[in-house]
Amino acid sequence: MNKDNYDFLSIQTKWRDIWEKNKIYKTNILSEKEKYYILDMYPYPSGVGLHVGHIKGYTASDINARYKRLKGFEVLHPMGWDAFGLPTENFAIKTGKDPYLVTKENITEFKKEISNMALSIDWEREIDTSNKYYYKFTQLLFIKLYNKGLAYKKKSPINWCPSCKTVLSNEQSMNGICERCESKVEIKNIDQWFFKITDYAEKLLEGINNVDWPVSIKKMQEKWIGKSEGVEIPFAIKDSKEILTVFTTKPETIYGITFLVLAPESPLIESLTTTDNKELVEKYIKNISPQKEVERKKDVKTGVFTGSYAINPINNELIPIWIADYVLMEYGTGTVMGVPAHDKRDLLFAQIHNLKIEFVLEEDKNNYIESRMIVSKYKNKKVKEVRDSIINEIKDSKRVINYKLRDWTISRERFWGAPIPVVYCDKCGEVILEEKDLPVLLPQDITDYVPTGIPPLEKSEKFMHTTCPKCKGPALRESKTMDTFVDSSWYYLRFIDPLNEDSIGKKEYLDKWMNVDLYIGGSEHAVGHLLYSRFITKFLFDEGILDIEEPFQKLKTVGLIYGEDHRKMSKRWGNVVKVSFVTEEYGADSVRMYIMFMGPFDQYAYWNTKSLIGIKRLLNRIWDLQSKIITKNANTENVLTDNLVRKITDYIDKGKYNLCVSEYMKYINEIEKKNCIGKSNFEKFLIILSPFAPYITEELWNRLGNDFSIHQSKWPSSKKEEQHQKYINIPIQINGKLRGNIITLYDSSEKEILELIEKDTKLNQRISNIEIDKIIFIKNKILNIVSA
């Protein structure tokens, strides 16, 4: 082999080691430079290893990190591990292997592969959520929330598989059948811990306006929070002292109520059901209560009459009270007023059960509040004009705001998570621990993780038995652990001061480095992780720990990479592309650039190993240029290079990485036509290519005699305006259709171009055949001749 061939593998190992030794990616937290914090959603270190999908986001963030460093920023670009979680525990159940060890092995493997991909990470800031120095602060967060009344325990239903003896998520129990063993899922009411995120509903909604996120994610969060303004109306019951309160966003339709509906879970059902109807009501509730919402069919509105009647406060009419499962206990008051004339679901219900339909307004489909009333008292008035007086007329009505957002369930009956820092004492009851008692360590004496129906931590005598911090008497520990979303709701803070043992981070550092300037990750976290993190940040702001209210200023979402067969990458289809595999064949630089070249960053893309060859060819050609360097720069080449710098700068700022790659290609195509390149232009080119291809650019830069890393050089400046060539091509249209081209001096006038057209035999012949009506001319762009 010719020794001057591009041997990417040896270049990779060489520079990876040198960079590591010289710590060129270390962040100086006290730097005077302007800060820039770039973060990836940290990975779960699974045993499967890194696939190309992971790398897409990491490469983009790395490009930005390198680019910002070259532009003179102090960049924080860390990496860590979302190490707690179910897959590791399930692996432990299957193999009996210690989760501590499994996690450690997986992290080692992940880290190795990430380092090979030339991600410019400051590894001194690595975090691992299963490390006791990390989860100590996860537990502290719990304590702070608890002390503010934002962490509480209540009985709540869960999906329970009696055969697996384990709790199932909604996805695992689709249609009420256990995903794994196919037995029927039961609903159990058990004690669960919640964080009161609903207290922050309004702040979470408002804050959305202050961040630079994709519209789709913002909309998803808005919808999830689900704010609606309305009125609560109390209804008296005939022959009863009970009061039924309903929530409505359209109080004016009170004139059209022909029935009320209770949720099957409503506590008022017993007292409202008459003896005649008791049997049917009990049968109905028994039939639907074990089902979860998923199983209820929305087009069939089942229901049953209670036998009781409510009194409409506006006109004293009697209204039958029904029970139906389309009404949810969790939202509003668990009671709905049935207005079949103006609500689709109520209409279906009324049709099935033969209930009256009464119209109160003429609906404006495009804008409801513009609808006109038809009830005599307000005839022809618009809803927006009469709503207030109607509300005032309804006795004891109250304006309220409802949210769909529900409190966040954070407890899990699992082993591999952060223990909840609470103990139970015979004398003092539920007692929260203090900071000095932390961390509550996971026990190491559990060897059997197989679920038996009790939380795994209860198997450890050593863990469970403790003393009450209040009375020093015997106490038992809480045996549940926290959801991994709690770990990830604050991890972005920890990178700023990862070794601090006294607090989440030094206030001075947190104030300087928060928030995250650019956050990159998958849109699957739109309403989970991203909402929880915003909640925790707002809470810590209220606690005085942070001085910012939003954690992630700019968010970029990564489009999924599908397999070569256009299916989702999965073990099941055998179409997973491992990073290590393609890197060995094509080199890390090629893989990075190819992934960026595949298409728009936020759109999904299909993997195609064959296409990688195009990038490898490009890198080979760049490599070959080193033998064609001359000292003098030609002027046209300067213009070309300046234009490239401007374009690449713009495209990186806009996140259009695929276009960067085609610009590099076009540039090299042009340079090759001339078969030589000036040294300083080549150096500029290498610098602006270095964020995409860190290895080859470093090697070539070094061979040019530079004694410092290209990644510590400076981003070249460019002229603001695009540099143009002396001559330009003007397309000539006749009636909007392209009929020819004229090559002329830049900035030529209409008259000059028309003269040239006359000299062009083909064009001239065409014009002479038509009667010219007008001419549209846009300088340096186009000339269109329009005939009458």
Add this chain to the structure above:
RNA sequence: GCUGGGGUGGCGGAAUAGGUAUACGCGACGGACUUAAAAUCCGUUGAAGCAAUUCAUGCGGGUUCGAUUCCCGCCCUCAGCACCA
């Protein structure tokens, strides 16, 4: 159903303050080099037609000298949410 994407050659995709549609890459075809292959290099490559030319950006209309881009009405597809009163 609602919300947000997307629909452009054989394939991945360029081009939107309206201005040469198909940049760039892959693949394919032809050629050079080679005993041969790989690699590399040089051509050609939206469709139809000998050609002038005509037709092509999911479909149907509209505005305009000119529409992938703007407006109206649909279809397909991906993702998320889904009885929220």
